Amino acid sequence: VQLLESGGGLVQPGGSLRLSCAASGFTFSNYAMSWVRQAPGKGLEWVSAISGTGATTYYADSVKGRFTISRDNSKNTLYVEMNSLRAEDTAVYYCAKAGINVAVIAPLDYWGQGTLVTVSS
């Protein structure tokens, strides 16, 4: 299993960014996926999750209405579109795979190495 995030960078407050997570080594469409972030020197914070088919999505209150999670199972890729970015969104963003086939409620058994998003003027 490999998960490779990309798309991070420096963005101004109020700006937008789209992160991608390229997956390999497993049948991508069978597994729910999550985004988890970690602000510098802080703990883990869950951001969003999506079912294997993409039909069901879930969001943390802190990002609901600003972030949109999606997936393209034909490309084995997970995305998160981040709008109206704030300084407090500055973090390393990890994608993570659910550890149980089909289920959304599952441990996160594989994680990517993360991509850094910095929101600053």
Next chain:
Amino acid sequence: SYVLTQPPSVSVAPGQTARITCGGNNIGSKSLHWYQQKPGQAPVLVVYDDSDRPSGIPARFSGSNSGNTATLTISWVEAGDEADYYCQVWEPSGARLYVVFGGGTKLTVL
């Protein structure tokens, strides 16, 4: 919202046993997972569903979960176990679903 409470730090000498707790209201009724994160690295799942270990995780790592407290136990602690450890549950709330992480515990090997 559901809260998981961990001690900020735990210290233990090599060869001893480290116990990291995770407190939450009736946490024993939930499936509890533990992650290890070393500096500059992504988290790694070390215990899932309270007490099961993924393949490749040493048997020195074990977990329990009952009542209002879950515990990650690391036996025969090694220098390489020094890391931050996070507990995690899934929490349904009406039609919504959340992942909740504890605040993390820094394990220091003396």
